[in-house]
Amino acid sequence: MIELRQITKQFGQGASAVRALDSISLHVPEGCIYGVVGSSGAGKSTLIRCVNLLERPSSGKVIVRGKDLTAMAESDLRRERRHIGMIFQHFNLLSSRTVFGNIALPLELAGMSSAEIETMVLPLLELTGLSDKRNSYPSQLSGGQKQRVAIARALASRPRVLLCDEATSALDPATTVAILNLLKDINRKLGLTILMITHEMDVVKSICDRVAILSQGQLIEENDVEQFFLSPKTELAREFVRTAIHEKRPNDLESGFQTEPAPGARPVIRITFVGRTVGQPLITKASRQFGVDISIMQADIETVNGKSMGFLMVELFGSETAVDEAIKYLRSQEVSVEVVGYVH
Numbered sequence: 001m002i003e004l005r006q007i008t009k010q011f012g013q014g015a016s017a018v019r020a021l022d023s024i025s026l027h028v029p030e031g032c033i034y035g036v037v038g039s040s041g042a043g044k045s046t047l048i049r050c051v052n053l054l055e056r057p058s059s060g061k062v063i064v065r066g067k068d069l070t071a072m073a074e075s076d077l078r079r080e081r082r083h084i085g086m087i088f089q090h091f092n093l094l095s096s097r098t099v100f101g102n103i104a105l106p107l108e109l110a111g112m113s114s115a116e117i118e119t120m121v122l123p124l125l126e127l128t129g130l131s132d133k134r135n136s137y138p139s140q141l142s143g144g145q146k147q148r149v150a151i152a153r154a155l156a157s158r159p160r161v162l163l164c165d166e167a168t169s170a171l172d173p174a175t176t177v178a179i180l181n182l183l184k185d186i187n188r189k190l191g192l193t194i195l196m197i198t199h200e201m202d203v204v205k206s207i208c209d210r211v212a213i214l215s216q217g218q219l220i221e222e223n224d225v226e227q228f229f230l231s232p233k234t235e236l237a238r239e240f241v242r243t244a245i246h247e248k249r250p251n252d253l254e255s256g257f258q259t260e261p262a263p264g265a266r267p268v269i270r271i272t273f274v275g276r277t278v279g280q281p282l283i284t285k286a287s288r289q290f291g292v293d294i295s296i297m298q299a300d301i302e303t304v305n306g307k308s309m310g311f312l313m314v315e316l317f318g319s320e321t322a323v324d325e326a327i328k329y330l331r332s333q334e335v336s337v338e339v340v341g342y343v344h
């Protein structure tokens with residue numbers, strides 16, 4: 001549905017030039033909720049603004065619904081943009097218009113009659129839970145309600161794609177959950193493809209099907225969200241996963257932790273698995289079968305895109321051979337096993 005091919009964006013020239021995006025290619029399949037995460041300055045806003053050409057890439061192609069936007073004349077591009085809705089961190093509502101008036105705006109600009117507008121806006125008010133607020137002004141609304149208006153307005157022109165630029169970053173945690181649930185609901189009910197950029201891994205954990213990591217303008221890792229949580233490949237991805245599962249670093253839990261093996265040091269391993277019940281029998285089996293004592297340093301069950309995932313960090317006590325055998329056994333099971341270090 002959305003395809004970026006080798007997108008590069010450079011701001012400025014010469015010595016002061018900033019390469020905000022460096023040859024980014026990604027594909028967002030139809031109906032997918034796709035999250036792009038990255039630290040501040042990684043290029044997230046530039047990336048999402050390139051999708052509807054609010055920012056024109058320096059090179060590369062942007063293909064949405066099979067059409068190359070980068071090759072379009074301005075008038076065709078304006079028409080095509082109607083199929084691409086967008087919401088922002090600070091809502092961007094018109095303060096002089098009511099909730100109804102804000103949602104109706106794109107329809108008025110498209111030249112629709114009042115009767116047509118009414119029939120389109122009323123279901124959107126209902127979908128976003130705003131029916132009782134139709135005559136309120138933005139200043140009378142909470143942040144969550146303002147974002148609901150922005151979502152309804154973005155949906156008014158019946159887009160096939162919704163771009164979300166840090167849509168929950170200005171909201172408190174409970175309101176964030178409500179807005180994410182609304183986006184998931186819209187994705188399911190309308191089959192809308194959603195591309196969201198965020199610096200919050202909790203957002204990815206809650207609703208995304210796929211995720212990409214942006215770092216210094218480059219896309220360094222991309223995966224199905226479950227696989228991403230099971231086995232992140234880069235250090236930055238591991239760090240993002242750690243924040244999402246609120247995992248403490250082993251050296252904060254145990255003194256004498258080190259990353260390199262040493263004689264007499266006990267391995268610390270992280271076991272990640274899908275499903276609530278997988279972890280416990282495996283630990284018991286490994287312990288019994290190989291005569292290894294297993295001490296749990298931390299354990300957590302998280303819901304990742306609707307599925308339960310378990311995250312265990314354990315310390316293994318036993319002879320070197322027994323410990324190696326136990327790790328080998330765990331690796332042969334349907335869990336992800338990573339030796340994160342050693343404790344003296």
Ligand SMILES: Nc1ncnc2c1ncn2[C@@H]1O[C@H](COP(=O)(O)OP(=O)(O)OP(=O)(O)O)[C@@H](O)[C@H]1O
Pocket residue numbers: 011012018019020038039040041042043044045046047199
């Ligand atoms: N209009 C511009 N002119 C010059 N440099 C820019 C412009 N817009 C962005 N940049 C630079 O491009 C890089 C990426 O910025 P961008 O805003 O896309 O990052 P971001 O990941 O969205 O960051 P944040 O999370 O802090 O908003 C930064 O180094 C930024 O300073």
